[in-house]
Amino acid sequence: MSSPIQDLDYLIIPLKDILKATNHFSNKNFIRQGGFGKIYKGKLLRSGELIDIVARRLDGKYDQGSKEFWTEVSMLSRLKHTNLVSLVGFCDEKNEKIVINKYEAKGSLDHYVTDPTLRWTKRLEICVKISHALSYIHYDVGRDFSVIHRNIKNSKILLDDNYEPKLAGFELSMTTVASQRGRLCIDYPCGSTGYVDPTYANTGSVTHKSDMYSFGIVLFEVLFGTKAITDNRDIKLAKEAKSRYENEQLEDLINPYLRTQMAGESLKIFSDIAYDCLKECRVERPSIRTVVMKLEKALEIQRLQEKKALKEEIAATREKLDKNEKTPFIIYPESRSKSKIFQMLNQRSGKADYRHVLQEKINQLQGGNPILDIRAFERAFSDWKKASCFELSMTTLASQRGRYVSIILVVALYDQGSKEFWTEVSMLSRLKHTNLVSLVGFCDEKNEKIVINKYEAKGSLDHYVTDPTLRWTKRLEICVKISHALSYIHYDVGRDFSVIHRNIKNSKILLDDNYEPKLAGFELSMTTVASQRGRLCIDYPCGSTGYVDPTYANTGSVTHKSDMYSFGIVLFEVLFGTKAITDNRDIKLAKEAKSRYENEQLEDLINPYLRTQMAGESLKIFSDIAYDCLKECRVERPSIRTVVMKLEKALEIQRLQEKKALKEEIAATREKLDKNEKTPFIIYPESRSKSKIFQMLNQRSGKADYRHVLQEKINQLQGGNPVRLFFRY
Template identity: 30%
Template sequence: MTDRSNGVVILITLLNILVYKLRKLEEAQQTKLQELQTKLHEAQTKLQEVQETKIKELQTKLQEVETKLQEAEEAKLRELQTKLQEAQTKLLEADETKFQEAKQSIRLPLSVRQLCRRFTLKEIQWATNNFQEEFVIGRGGFGLVYKGIIDYKQGTVAIKRLKLLSKQGSKEFQTEIEMLSKFQHSHLVSLIGYCDDYEEMILVYDYMSRGTLADHLHKKVKKGDSCLPSLTWIQRLKICIGAAHGLDYLHTGTSTENRVIHRDVKSTNILLDENFAAKLSDFGLSKIGPANQTCTYVSTRVKGTPGYLDPYYVATHRLTRKTDVYAFGVVLFEVLCGRPALDMSRNEDQMNLAGWVQHCLQEGFLDKIIDPRLKWEISSDSLNTFVDIAVKCLHYQPKHRPTIAEVVVSLESALRCQVKSADYSLFEIMPIDYPQEEADCSVPEVKNTDHDKGYALTGIGTVNDPSAGHRNKQKLTFSERVSGIFSRTAQGLSGEGIANLSNVSHRKKKITLTKRIGGLLSVTARVFSVKRHAKTSMVPTSVIPTSMVPTPWNQDDVLKSSNLKSFAYNDLRIATRNFRPDSVLGEGGFGCVYKGWIDENTFAAETWGTGLAIAVKKLNIEGYQGYEAWLAEISCLGTLCHPNLVKLIGYCLEDERRFLVYEFMAHGSLDLHLFRRSANNQLLTWNLRMSIALGAAKGLAYLHSPEANVIHRDFKTSNILIDSNYEAKLSDFGMAKDGPDNERSHVSTRVMGTNGYVAPEYLATGHITMKSDVYSFGVVLLEILTGRRVNDRNRPKAEQDLVAWAKPHLHSKRKFSRVMDPQIEGQYPRKEAFQASCLVLACLSYDLKSRPDAKEVVEVLQKLQNSYNSERISGEALQKVQIHRHNIGEETLKSVAGTRAK
């Protein structure tokens, strides 16, 4: 019991001790908590004090920053105001400087000043009636374009007046002058001159009476407006070909080192003269591009006209000649579609012509894009050829686009396809007034010389009486061909006829036929006579024209009429030593020319070096001139004979072999003596040069005479041959054309000839006259005087085009000697030489009426020759007298000396 009590006491004691310790622990925790609260309070107090201090510091700093910023802004504002004031002052000074520069004359290169006429401001003001608004014919970024007349000799001109301080301004003004002065071509607009008087920059051009291509394609023609006729497909093709020729000249014909990239080809920059010949204009953006350099592009800021811009050029800033090709492709589709390149009035998918056209073609909707005015006019072959080349021009990759020369070839092919498929009919319906008993009506002559083919008359169309109330047709058929070319006898009538003429008692038809070069015949007059029934009061009022279809050449008739010797192939083979290479005299588009020998009497082949020397021209069947030129040569030289025409002895025709046999010209061609001087080619003296020029002129005058009536069409130095006596003989008649008859002033034909010799009006319009040959003669005479080629890429740029370089010097007695051949310097008579240079200027005149005819050229040259010979004879006689006097004087002195010695 005691133990249990002790245990309880101990337990209670332990519990009391535990309670005590727990109290002590609680008291300690309470004390610790109070301390922590005190410290937390102190910390909060300190933090609040720090925050308040920091805020005060930040507020102070912010206030300082705001103050500083305000001060900086005020300082910056004052600085900006100062700079703005300075900039305004500088701008005013710059404007004043620029204005003063614009007022002063632009210093143009010497070559430009020589080629351009400088007009005074008074002349320009007089021409435009002091820049009256009624004279304005165009507007652009450059300024205004006026129509005016400078003087009666110059005629109507276009005057472009620069806006002073414009963005395009003086840089484009100078570029335009330099480009058009340096590069001249029949399909580039001609720059007549400029005016750079104070406060003005003015350009004067030839006036293009038909406006721009865009005018004819896009401007709606008002009723009765004769200025803007709808262009036919053939007209459009010819315009495209002309523009392409101009672009091709810029790309390839300017020089071997420099090529011009137009950079703004568009329909508004293609001008049309009165004959609808195309001329490229506006060269303010043009760039000189690389030719033979390794770099094929020019890096430049993108410029041009929206709708025509090459996407590759826009993306890369790389300007190439193919950039112009792309723009020209857009122009081609403008021509085909009759739509502008960019038309904001259309739906979004049709605004851009190039994109819309390509989409239509991909979907097979070719008919959808054709100008409605052309749909019934274009042949399928012509259309396909045209569209094919136009699409290639628009290829994104420049390397896949054609060159502009390839474009020309395709366009000419499209034109040929169109002409071949055309209905060869007259376009006019002629009004006729019949008397009571008998009436004659004439139908205009059918002219189509675009092809060197014959044409057969196959039918006469309808004789109509409009009051008959319905269409009746009457058809005449013909038989009995004339030389296989034309039918000439009216055989009868077919068809229902015309009610009021059903009792016609007699119908007759008269046709006059004229022989043409190359075996061609042409109808020069058609007269219809109808005796109507006396009881009929109705009279016919119109005649629908005749129709023509092509027929082939008649080779047999040409050969029979030529009276030439027909050589066997074996004889020519022997005569030329089997056409050995060392017998070759020359080679051209026609083929090779070999030297040979034949018997003078029998014309049989002789051994080399005996008998009569001949030149045998072998036809290259695949050559450019080919069969038709061979036949034309036989037809022309087989019937014409003159001392200054090369003599055609005969021809050879065996299987596919064709040859022409001429008399041999011992001294070759004139160009060999002028340009390829060697030990074998004698340097031509003044007298020889004038003698050769006179002989060539006599030959040309004979061709142009009524007896021959022939246009040579390829008159040049290499076609003037020289015999053993240095007599000139004209050769190569493969391109010759029959001249116009009395009723026509010209012949319309495909442009052919040699670059540099072709007359500008022929190149521009396809109309060739006798005066076109005279222009070519002027070029040849200039080559004779200067000893230079008409085109020489080896000379400095300004001298490569002989005509452009020499022309400014020829009119001046003081300057003309600068262009004379240095090989004969001091050996020619100045008076006669200046007269010859004046003759050159007359022959090269752009005005046909100002050019002399070949007969007048002969007269001038004959007078020069006579004058020179008489002066030379007088000089020789005077020299003999002086020598005689000198001899007498010496004998007298010797006699006196002898007397003195004695």
């Protein structure tokens, strides 16, 4: 097989791998019919990792070597932007032409344009980000070519799990020399009915302003909550939108629920730029740079309006609370569980700290009323006596869709005038990093000091350190990311100050749904001048027993290397599967770890199940750097930059080892399958359901396509024997 485009061999994916990924293009994997063929989803093994993909299979009615296929591959292999669809690879084999993209879980924007639960602010964000993608393909200064998309429409905008948009559909795109991007290009008209620039359709002359027309249609779809093409019929959205705009009747077409969310000025800026995109004379249409600027302004105004409305709502809620000292102000749509809530609240009504605002703001969806998540409410109050913070889940019901959306806030309570309160607020307002906890806001009012952070669903690392199901690779990833967070607060070159955390421990490392770690607990932190970050600072010792640097505890002198000691304790906790503080007792983990390390007995302390997962060299690098962090002489402790480098190396080696082991296991499994053509090879730890398994397998044994390996590997839990089920489908 040879490709008409050179140097793309690294993107070639064998047809057999695609067939396996899509289950031979089964109907269960079918997504929809695209403009050039059918589209399928699947799971593709790539570089040792199983990834979700979309396979776009060119229809047989298009000629072999189709221009559109190679245009798509060529464009996506050269264009890289966070809001462009990702090219995984392609296949040009046995009369099959297939483009493989990363799967975006929410599908395309056309499924959401008419959905009123996609709120106005989110719609604005999607439009802003797609405008950035268009600006990149039109004008990126790092390239010698510019791209005209020629097929912009809502079905070419894909959305990931977080509604992050990705521009797709480059099969009709064309390039121009970057220095001549303003000139006309002549080509046979293409695009989609309802979106294509009329001047291009009538004359065959196309410019970047043709993309602006198509994007203008998308903007009006997003604004109105209406599709330009309904039941395969062009509703002439451009004509209708322009007429209503010119007669100041635009609001008649906007979904009423969406209109209630829009700030007036935001709406005006948005509709103005959308209208300008549809101007008949292309010269009068704005450039994408102007569109980006206008859309960003509309979004900024919208957010300011929402922030103002939120403050007013909070103030109104507090006013109601002030008038009703003993009973919190709660809104709910029905009386179910009302008595239970009030029973719980009345039990707390005599407490001095009872005036906290429990419900400040919840999302509102069409037809939905706010309700309280009763179980979260119970947990919040039952834990109140035990901790200085609690979690409260606020839930909104979207009656149209029958689904719930929850926002959970963590509220920390401080003493009036507390230094720690202002330290926390000051630090988190100035520090922004993907692995630092996010500050939502704070309150300092009527003897109340409250810090609001984004809720991280998995809680803190201390709940998982002793859990052997938190695998070694995931532990390494957590440590690497927290080291990046520490490197940022210690050394970020963009700031004139450096931060010493002073309270690093496992309970200050929060984990989101995907075990992405967030460093928290900045109430004890302190700053130094960036140029003097290596000097001693004198302050009253603080921190947590079992984690605090002994030199700091004894002398009151602290440096960034004090954070390294505390982080070293966390590293050994992660390594051993043991907590430094157990039942409120310091188990002297540092002393024990150092002793075992120096006597080459470290493995005696590692959880055996974790040890079986560790690559030897990865373990050595990890334990070496953890030991160095605990050195008594602070000068001998590594800097955070060294720690980052070592931990990344340990993680890299671990991943390579796992990849190698996986390949060997798959090879061994296939070898067993080849020796056993008719009987599946099964290993299981007990005999239960054996007969049922064999009954199922025997029903399949005569099939010609029975040789595919359907299950290669399953998770192994502590104390359990691996169950590997291999059979031919």
